[in-house]
Ligand code: G6P
């Protein structure tokens with residue numbers, strides 16, 4: 472690898488830089504309770520990393536709902552979710568996450584956000600970390616959500632770094648799938664049964680060791 476090779480690290484947001492899974496869960500649970508749909512914490516685990524629409528479709532299972540109702544329910548869940556972010560602050564950045572982003576930058580990598588969430592700009596703002604990133608690709612940036620590679624490819628395009636020179640940090644199975652489909656190096660953060668198919672796996676963001684990843688990639 473030449474020193475001039477420009478590389479990038481693309482970070483998923485929810486579950487990697489902050490843990491919003493509980494707020495997403497509470498939003499879906501409230502909607503499900505109001506609409507008498509079966510749902511619980513265990514069912515919520517399957518939604519990790521899915522777009523808002525895919526999450527609702529997974530929650531609905533076999534139940535058929537027309538498009539206007541889908542739109543209304545997605546909007547309601549989002550209202551609950553956004554309201555629950557009112558008290559979010561820089562204290563809600565996961566331990567080691569900012570250090571990991573800074574480490575990537577110190578190694579000369581460009582850094583980007585690749586998040587399925589349409590709320591990513593709001594969450595980054597509340598966490599006070601927007602300015603750390605060279606590019607942001609979010610749920611508004613592409614049509615096809617993860618596990619399609621589109622979002623990560625769009626982040627790479629915005630950084631002007633070839634996909635094969637990008638490393639993705641992800642906590643969701645669908646996100647690891649998206650990184651692999653994009654031809655990028657995938658770092659999974661979480662348990663083996665969720666992200667064990669990534670090229671590298673660490674238990675938490677604080678455990679991610681870029682020495683290991685970048686030496687090998
Ligand atoms: C992230 C979260 C998912 C969420 C998705 C869309 O990937 O992990 O739980 O459904 O973003 O978020 P949004 O804020 O657009 O509803």
Ligand code: MG
Pocket residue numbers: 483484485486487519520641642643646
């Ligand atoms: Mg995630």
